[in-house]
Amino acid sequence: MMLSATSRFPSLRAQRCGKVFNQRRFIIGFVRNALGLDPPPSPDDPTPENRFHPWDQSPVGDLRERAARIRTLARCPVTGKEINYTCPLSGIPTHHSREAWEQDKQYHQSKKYEILKKVNIYEHDLRSGRPFPEFDFPQGQDFDRTVNMTNWDLFFYTRQFYSMDTEFQLAAVTKMLSYPISIASVLHQFSPYSLNPKGPVTLEGLKSLAALRYTLYPLENKTISSTKDRPMRIFILGARAEAQLPGHVWKQLQYLFPEQMFELHFVGPECLLNKEKHQYVTSSTPVVKRVDETISFVYHTDFFHVLHEAQDFFPYDPYLDVFFCFHPGFGAPETSASWLNETMKGLLETKCAIFTTGFNKADLLRDVDAVKDKYGKEVDVLMEPVKNVFGSTKWELNDMNPQEVYQFNMYIAGFRGKRYHAIEV
Template identity: 40%
Template sequence: MASRAEHAVRSTLSQVCTRCSISSARRAPLGRLPTRTSAVQSRALTSAGRPRQAAARSNAVSVQKRWSSDAASVSFESPATKTEEPRPRVLRDDDLFHSFTNSPIPEIRRRAAFMRQHAHCPHPDHRPTRISESASGAPASTTGNLPAAHVDFECPDCGIPVYCSKEHWMADYENHLQICDTLKQINEDDHDLRSGRLFPEFDFAGPQLEEAMINMTNWDTFLYTRNFEAINNDRSMRQATRLLTYPVTIGSVLHELSPYSVHPGGRLTTEGLKSLSALRYTLHPPRSGGGMDVKGLRLEAPPVRLFILGARAESSLPRSAWLQLAHLFPHSRIHLIFIGPESMTNRDDEFPLPPRTPSNPFGAVVEDRVWPTMKISTIVDYYHTVHKTGHFAPYDPYFDAFVLFHPGLGHPASSHEWRDTIPLLLETKAPVIVTGYTQFDMERDIEWVGKTAAGEFDVLLEPGENAFRSLRWDLNDMDPQDVSAGNWGVWAFRGKRYEATRKEEE
C-alpha cells in the first residue's frame, strides 16, 4: 500500500504547477526510500573517487588518482520508484573483516589483483617510483638501491596488500602501524557495503517544517535538526556521509546558518561575505504574501544555477541525496548543471545521449521533475567549450555559483585541462567553491591557481578542513599508503572586482 500511495503522490505532483506541488509535497511528503541500498547508491559509494578527466586515464600509471577499479554500469532508475528483489545476506555484522585476496566478494578480489599489478612496495630500500598524493610531496627515500617491486604481501592486521614481502613488512612495521587501523576500517567498510544487509542510513529525510531551525555545526547536529533517523553506528554514519557530503558541503557554504563566518576562526573573508550574501539573499527570499489563488500570484526569482564542473561520481549520486539541497532552501528554485567529459559515468542505462539539436545544442540530459523546485541537467563536454558559446550567459553573482569537487587543478595529469577554464570562471565574478581530498591536494590546487591567475582573484573562504567531509576513508589502489577522505578540505575564490569611482567634473 505504501508504494501505491507514493506512486499516486508522484503522479499528482507531475500534473500540477510548481506552487501547488510544493504545497502538496509539504502536506503529503513522499514515502521513505527502500532500506536496501540500490545499485546507484552502491556504485556511488564504490566509484566516487576516480580520475576526473578522460585524459588522466591515458597518462602514466604513476599519476592516476585514488579511485577504485571495480566500477560497473548501473541502472539510474530512481531508488524511490525502483522495486528490487531482496538480496541474500552475504556477510554478518561480526564477519566483515577478510583479506582482500581471500574475500568472499568477487569485486574485492579483483581489486586486490589490481593492486598487486600496479601498487609498489613503500619500503625505503626500494627506489621511489612516484610522489605520494597525501605526503609532503617528496619521495619517502632517495637512497634506495633495490628496484621497484609490486606489493604481494597482505598485512594480517588490515588485510590489504601493502609490501612486496613479509620481511619488508616487518622491517617497516612501525611506519605501517600509523595507517594500519585506518586500512582495516576501509576493509570492513567495503565489505559492509556489499554484505547484503539493510541500509537504514540511506533513508534520507524529506521536507521539514518551516519553523524548524537547522544547526550546521557538524554532522551530528545537522542530521538531528534535519529529522534524519538516528544513526547510532559509526560504520553506518560513514556510509551515509559518503553520499551526503556532496550536497551538504554546498549547502554549508551557501546557507545563512553556515558554520563559516567572518568571526575569528570562521574562515570567511570580507570579500567572501559580499559574494555569499548576494547568493544567500536569493536562496532565502523574504515572505512575499503569495497564496494558492489568483490573487496570491507573485513574481518569482529565476532559479539559482549551481555549475558542478568536472563532474563524475557526483552526477550519478542518488537523486534523494541531491534533494537535500532543495530541502535546505525550500523557498528558492535550484538548477544543478553537471558539466564534464565524464559526467555520464555510471549512468549507462541513459545512453545513447540525446542528439544535439538547435533547442538542445549540447545534447544535455535534463531531469525536470526531480523535485518541484529542483532541476538537474548533465552536459558531456568541457566547460570552456560551453562557456565560449554564451549558452549560459549572462552570469549573475546573485544567481550563479561554480562547484569543483576534487578537481585536481594542480595535479600533473589534469591541470592542463583547467588552464582554459579558470580565466573564464574569473570573468563571471561568481563564487567558485573547491574541495580537496587532503591538505596536500588542496594546497597544490591553491598554489596552481595562484600561479595561473596571480592578482586576478580574491579568496572568499580560507582553505581548511570541511565541516561536512566524508567520514569514510578512501584508499588509493595505486598506492595503499595514500589514504584520503571525500571533500576533506574546502575553500572558495572568485574573480577580483574593481570598484569604479567617478571623478566629479569641475
C-alpha cells in the same frame, strides 16, 4: 477425569501464553525505553570483527578483483617491487613480502594499518546485504524547526534522520550526502563557517555569500528584484560521481532552502553515464532530468570553457549562480593544464563564487596555490582552506598506492574573479 479448558483447547492455552508473552515484552520494552537502554544487538549488525576479511580471500568477488588490481598497479614502499603480501592487520595488500612488511617502521609506527582496516570493513559492509535503514532520508523541512549545521551529528538530529549509532552507518550516509550538504553548509544562513579572523570567510567572501543568501531567503527581504525569477544555478564542474547521485540525495539540498528552486548543472565529459552499458554518454545538447518542480539536473558533456565561449550560460548573476569543483586537481601535474588555462580564465570572468574541495589539506593547498600562482591579483579569496565540516567520514583507498588513504571533500576553500571598483575619470 475432567480436563481443564486449556487442556481441552490447546489453541486457547496458546492464546493465553501469547498474551502473557506480549505483555511481558511490552513491559520489558517500556522499561528499556524508560531507562534509555538500547535493544540487544542483532548478529547481523556490522562490527569490525564480522566485516573483516583479507581482500584476496574476500567472499566478495569485486574486492578479490581489487586486491589483484593492487598487486598489478602498486609498488612496495620498501623494495619498490610488485606487491605480493597482504597485511594481516588491515587485510589489504601493502608490501612485496612479509620481510618488507616487517621492515616498514613508518607503517607500523604511524599505525597506518588501523585506517586501512577501516577501508576494508567499510567496503565489506556496503556489500554485506544488510538492511540500510539509514538510507531512508527525511522529507521536507518544517518552517518552525531550525537546522543545526555545526556538524554531522547535529545536522542529522535536527533534520530527524535515522539515528546513526555506528561508524558503518555514518560512513555509508556521509559519503553520499557530503556533496549536497557541503554546498548547503556554505550557502546556509547558519553556516558553520564564520568571518575572519575567527573563521575562514574573508570580507569578499561575505559579499558573495550575502548576494546568494539574498536570493535563498526571499521572505527576509522586503524587496525582491524582478530579474530574480529563474532558479538558482549550481554549476558542478568536472562532475563524475556527484552527477550519478540519485535525485532524492540532491533533494536534501533543496529541503534546506524550501523557498528556492534549483538547477544543478553538471559539466564535463564524464558527467553523464549510461549505467546499463557502463559507458559515458556524449550529447551535443544539454540533457535535462527533472526531479520535481523545485529541482532539476542539466548535464553538459563538454568542457566548461567550450560552453562559456559559446555563451551557453550567459548571463551570469552573482545572486543566482555559484560554482563548485569537487576534487578538481587544479595543481595536479596530470590535470592542471586542462583546468588552469581557458577553463579557469572563463570561471574567473563570471565574477561568481567558486568553491573547491580536496581529498586532504595538501591536495587542496596545491590546487589553491596553483590558481593564485597563475592568476595572482586577478583572484579574490572568498574562503581560506579549512577542514570541511561535512566531508565524508568513509575512508577510501588509492589502488595505485594502497598506503594512501583519503576522504571525499575533506577540505574546502573558495575564490572568484576579482571585481574592480568603478573609478571616476
